Amino acid sequence: xxxxxxxxxxxxxxxxxxxxxxxxxxxxxxxxxxxxxxxxxxxxxxxxxxxxxxxxxxxxxxxxxxxxxxxxxxxxxxxxxxxxxxxxxxxxxxxxxxxxxxxxxxxxxxxxxxxxxxxxxxxxxxxxxxxxxxxxxxxxxxxxxxxxxxxxxxxxxxxxxxxxxxxxxxxxxxxxxxxxxxxxxxxxxxxxxxxxxxxxxxxxxxxxxxxxxxxxxxxxxxxxxxxxxxxxxxxxxxxxxxxxxxxxxxxxxxxxxxxxxxxxxxxxxxxxxxxxxxxxxxxxxxxxxxxxxxxxxxxxxxxxxxxxxxxxxxxxxxxxxxxxxxxxxxxxxxxxxxxxxxxxxxxxxxxxxxxxxxxxxxxxxxxxxxxxxxxxxxxxxxxxxxxxxxxxxxxxxxxxxxxxxxxxxxxxxxxxxxxxxxxxxxxxxxxxxxxxxxxxxxxxxxxxxxxxxxxxxxxxxxxxxxxxxxxxxxxxxxxxxxxxxxxxxxxxxxxxxxxxxxxxxxxxxxxxxxxxxxxxxxxxxxxxxxxxxxxxxxxxxxxxxxxxxxxxxxxxxxxxxxxxxxxxxxxxxxxxxxxxxxxxxxxxxxxxxxxxxxxxxxxxxxxxxxxxxxxxxxxxxxxxxxxxxxxxxxxxxxxxxxxxxxxxxxxxxxxxxxxxxxxxxxxxxxxxxxxxxxxxxxxxxxxxxxxxxxxxxxxxxxxxxxxxxxxxxxxxxxxxxxxxxxxxxxxxxxxxxxxxxxxxxxxxxxxxxxxxxxxxxxxxxxxxxxxxxxxxxxxxxxxxxxxxxxxxxx
Amino acid sequence: xxxxxxxxxxxxxxxxxxxxxxxxxxxxxxxxxxxxxxxxxxxxxxxxxxxxxxxxxxxxxxxxxxxxxxxxxxxxxxxxxxxxxxxxxxxxxxxxxxxxxxxxxxxxxxxxxxxxxxxxxxxxxxxxxxxxxxxxxxxxxxxxxxxxxxxxxxxxxxxxxxxxxxxxxxxxxxxxxxxxxxxxxxxxxxxxxxxxxxxxxxxxx
Numbered sequence: 001x002x003x004x005x006x007x008x009x010x011x012x013x014x015x016x017x018x019x020x021x022x023x024x025x026x027x028x029x030x031x032x033x034x035x036x037x038x039x040x041x042x043x044x045x046x047x048x049x050x051x052x053x054x055x056x057x058x059x060x061x062x063x064x065x066x067x068x069x070x071x072x073x074x075x076x077x078x079x080x081x082x083x084x085x086x087x088x089x090x091x092x093x094x095x096x097x098x099x100x101x102x103x104x105x106x107x108x109x110x111x112x113x114x115x116x117x118x119x120x121x122x123x124x125x126x127x128x129x130x131x132x133x134x135x136x137x138x139x140x141x142x143x144x145x146x147x148x149x150x151x152x153x154x155x156x157x158x159x160x161x162x163x164x165x166x167x168x169x170x171x172x173x174x175x176x177x178x179x180x181x182x183x184x185x186x187x188x189x190x191x192x193x194x195x196x197x198x199x200x201x202x203x204x205x206x207x208x209x210x211x212x213x214x215x216x217x218x219x220x221x222x223x224x225x226x227x228x229x230x231x232x233x234x235x236x237x238x239x240x241x242x243x244x245x246x247x248x249x250x251x252x253x254x255x256x257x258x259x260x261x262x263x264x265x266x267x268x269x270x271x272x273x274x275x276x277x278x279x280x281x282x283x284x285x286x287x288x289x290x291x292x293x294x295x296x297x298x299x300x301x302x303x304x305x306x307x308x309x310x311x312x313x314x315x316x317x318x319x320x321x322x323x324x325x326x327x328x329x330x331x332x333x334x335x336x337x338x339x340x341x342x343x344x345x346x347x348x349x350x351x352x353x354x355x356x357x358x359x360x361x362x363x364x365x366x367x368x369x370x371x372x373x374x375x376x377x378x379x380x381x382x383x384x385x386x387x388x389x390x391x392x393x394x395x396x397x398x399x400x401x402x403x404x405x406x407x408x409x410x411x412x413x414x415x416x417x418x419x420x421x422x423x424x425x426x427x428x429x430x431x432x433x434x435x436x437x438x439x440x441x442x443x444x445x446x447x448x449x450x451x452x453x454x455x456x457x458x459x460x461x462x463x464x465x466x467x468x469x470x471x472x473x474x475x476x477x478x479x480x481x482x483x484x485x486x487x488x489x490x491x492x493x494x495x496x497x498x499x500x501x502x503x504x505x506x507x508x509x510x511x512x513x514x515x516x517x518x519x520x521x522x523x524x525x526x527x528x529x530x531x532x533x534x535x536x537x538x539x540x541x542x543x544x545x546x547x548x549x550x551x552x553x554x555x556x557x558x559x560x561x562x563x564x565x566x567x568x569x570x571x572x573x574x575x576x577x578x579x580x581x582x583x584x585x586x587x588x589x590x591x592x593x594x595x596x597x598x599x600x601x602x603x604x605x606x607x608x609x610x611x612x613x614x615x616x617x618x619x620x621x622x623x624x625x626x627x628x629x630x631x632x633x634x635x636x637x638x639x640x641x642x643x644x645x646x647x648x649x650x651x652x653x654x655x656x657x658x659x660x661x662x663x664x665x666x667x668x669x670x671x672x673x674x675x676x677x678x679x680x681x682x683x684x685x686x687x688x689x690x691x692x693x694x695x696x697x698x699x700x701x702x703x704x705x706x707x708x709x710x711x712x713x714x715x716x717x718x719x720x721x722x723x724x725x726x727x728x729x730x731x732x733x734x735x736x737x738x739x740x741x742x743x744x745x746x747x748x749x750x751x752x753x754x755x756x757x758x759x760x761x762x763x764x765x766x767x768x769x770x771x772x773x774x775x776x777x778x779x780x781x782x783x784x785x786x787x788x789x790x791x792x793x794x
Numbered sequence: 795x796x797x798x799x800x801x802x803x804x805x806x807x808x809x810x811x812x813x814x815x816x817x818x819x820x821x822x823x824x825x826x827x828x829x830x831x832x833x834x835x836x837x838x839x840x841x842x843x844x845x846x847x848x849x850x851x852x853x854x855x856x857x858x859x860x861x862x863x864x865x866x867x868x869x870x871x872x873x874x875x876x877x878x879x880x881x882x883x884x885x886x887x888x889x890x891x892x893x894x895x896x897x898x899x900x901x902x903x904x905x906x907x908x909x910x911x912x913x914x915x916x917x918x919x920x921x922x923x924x925x926x927x928x929x930x931x932x933x934x935x936x937x938x939x940x941x942x943x944x945x946x947x948x949x950x951x952x953x954x955x956x957x958x959x960x961x962x963x964x965x966x967x968x969x970x971x972x973x974x975x976x977x978x979x980x981x982x983x984x985x986x987x988x989x990x991x992x993x994x995x996x997x998x999x
Binding site for chain 2: 166173174175176177178179180186187188189191
């Protein structure tokens with residue numbers, strides 16, 4: 001067989017095989033169908049050859065040589081043996097040493113039953129050990145963070161966890177200590193392993209040394225049922241395995257989807273399953289009784305009440321009703337919601353976002369649009385977006401990989417320090433409200449920005465662009481996109497966080513869009529317009545689908561007032577959120593892992609979500625609820641089943657043509673299919689325009705941005721993540737602190753457009769003077785307005 | 795936390811010697827010890843982490859590997875007796891016993907008055923002059939148990955500010971590995987190695 005230039009031919013156990021030059025032997029042999037036992041090697045990290053388990057024999061000029069296959073690249077003509085007596089003897093010896101101090105507590109170890117050490121000892125280990133000495137003992141387990149426990153005597157020192165935290169996540173808070181005879185993994189005293197990615201070390205630990213508090217002692221692996229699905233916590237769409245026992249979700253594991261998460265998850269995604277099991281889940285419909293209290297009702301009664309209320313409002317005239325939500329639903333539910341609002345309610349007032357996102361036409365139709373995997377080839381990455389580590393953590397990992405492992409230039413523009421700054425080539429800071437000026441200076445590229453501009457001129461460029469904080473106008477993000485689209489070989493990834501907001505936009509849940517990335521020529525009201533209409537009485541009623549404007553709208557108090565004023569409100573939700581609590585009828589929906597469907601991530605990748613759990617009480621799938629409502633109101637939206645909806649979407653939504661459940665469930669489609677799908681087209685092509693808002697001079701501006709663990713409903717509904725939310729604080733530049741006579745640790749009163757709060761001060765020199773940063777959703781509601789006043793509290 | 799102004803200046807000078815800040819971790823750890831009177835504290839390691847851009851855990855990983863970074867306190871004079879093969883064959887163990895007996899400080903410990911720390915060490919590169927002893931990392935070779943006792947008595951009585959290897963060798967040493975090197979003008983002022991940038995060197999008195 002003639003060799004291609006970049007392939008090398010080698011022989012393993014008498015079989016000839018070809019792999020690309022430079023492939024590590026352990027991977028090459030795997031490609032040839034031979035499995036080599038190993039512990040420390042992980043395909044997504046650099047090899048170290050620590051555990052010695054992957055020994056093979058390679059023929060050389062001086063005879064057969066034992067070597068670690070994880071550190072040896074394949075060369076032309078290499079002859080490898082993995083099944084000789086020598087290899088078996090060597091592996092037996094390695095295992096005997098690895099078990100020197102490893103306790104035989106498999107029956108009480110979380111890993112027992114799915115443990116690489118256990119499995120490989122059974123497969124390749126000696127029957128018994130010659131070591132009779134006492135094994136090592138440590139106090140156990142020690143919590144190295146709120147989420148991770150460490151049993152040091154189980155550790156075989158493979159360095160997977162320490163390498164992950166150093167190479168991949170960039171927060172090396174665990175390390176080998178007391179190297180030598182007493183080597184152990186540990187943290188620095190009083191500096192816990194508080195990484196947003198700590199759970200990955202639990203998943204890749206090849207023994208039971210690292211275990212997760214939410215899962216420890218909760219199940220045996222053989223009792224678990226599992227389905228593959230897509231993480232519901234942000235718009236990155238990491239591939240996960242949902243695992244449950246006795247109808248209770250017990251853990252999520254990362255699945256290696258190369259173009260998206262490469263096996264990693266953030267801790268919010270990994271441990272954010274607990275909300276599914278929360279006792280606060282709605283399990284029965286609620287209706288408002290004569291005294292104004294929400295009381296339990298039967299489905300028939302609740303649906304009758306909802307249909308009657310909505311019909312009455314609809315009868316007042318066209319366009320009297322509106323719909324908010326769908327950004328956390330599946331595409332099928334979102335599509336059904338769109339049909340319900342447009343056809344049954346007869347209204348174009350429909351929005352999945354709550355004023356905190358981007359223009360939905362940009363989300364659905366930006367060109368040229370980047371894929372996450374373009375980061376593997378990017379020469380330069382521009383991030384002018386939310387702090388990715390806080391809002392889209394696994395995208396942060398991918399950008400970090402591009403900047404470190406792959407050597408791309410990284411330019412980060414943000415109002416303050418972000419998680420990416422330590423690996424950035426250039427960091428630029430600006431005051432919210434002065435972004436336009438920053439953009440003009442960057443585009444001009446003179447003076448101190450010449451080097452930054454030069455980096456941006458090295459293509460291919462991937463530009464990750466969104467609103468860094470609430471104070472940043474969405475028009476600024478568009479102007480940045482317009483600038484970025486003009487960079488060499490550039491593609492733009494518009495980012496906003498809420499999990500299926502891209503799918504919702506693609507399903508037409510926006511005033512300006514119709515399903516399948518089609519422009520709506522008769523746009524209705526957006527979220528702001530809907531809430532205004534409800535407050536003024538121009539609108540008579542509202543349907544909420546998994547949406548909580550009283551918490552999540554940029555001006556929560558305005559939204560709460562609008563919901564109070566609304567004539568008739570139906571809320572379909574998992575929890576009795578502050579918004580649902582104001583509704584006239586509350587209908588309990590099934591949530592993640594309880595329904596089947598598809599979701600679309602921020603690059604337009606459609607992936608399958610699957611059902612494993614029955615859900616609480618009489619909760620029902622949202623599309624069924626909407627269909628029942630439609631029928632009671634004298635119509636149908638064809639939403640008999642999610643599968644029927646999926647077929648309708650694949651048949652009628654132009655960008656989704658050919659993206660069927662069948663295609664997503666098998667083979668290459670399990671990685672997801674990026675829309676436009678195999679037969680799809682994209683009628684909407686949005687070239688972003690530079691209509692940036694003019695800069696406004698203000699004495700003190702407010703920067704508000706989300707943090708990973710906040711007081712959001714889903715985070716607070718699980719005990720593991722709930723306690724990780726920090727207390728709110730005001731981050732003040734030291735110069736401003738001096739100017740206002742404030743000391744660190746003192747309190748200030750901040751008054752913004754939508755509220756006032758007294759907060760402790762943290763000095764933050766990474767801000768531009770004249771800016772105050774307040775993390776969003778930690779308990780301080782100040783409103784979205786840019787201008788803020790601050791006074792010291794004595 | 796930050797160190798004294800003089801120590802911070804030295805730290806800056808050490809950092810400037812390396813193209814990568816993290817490369818300075820080991821001399822900075824000595825500096826942290828010198829700042830704290832010979833003891834490497836958690837605060838000291840944190841400051842080294844801040845200066846090098848490493849995490850405190852990474853600094854501790856380095857510090858806990860090398861026995862010369864003392865994390866449990868150390869006396870004014872650190873007496874290290876080699877008990878590796880050459881010194882052991884020439885009576886290193888007896889020298890160690892003599893030092894422990896004379897100072898009243900067992901191997902691996904620090905005396906209550908903080909004057910002496912006694913330890914056995916692995917090879918210190920003086921096999922030709924075995925058995926070898928170090929006082930604050932200043933070498934003296936060919937030491938008999940009796941000479942070792944004299945050495946300890948002299949240290950306790952004289953309490954020299956600066957300990958100089960050549961000086962110790964003259965007073966208490968015997969057979970040397972090499973004796974044609976340049977004369978040593980400077981010695982150690984504390985239980986960390988004498989190294990100009992650390993500020994731990996003193997003139998021979």
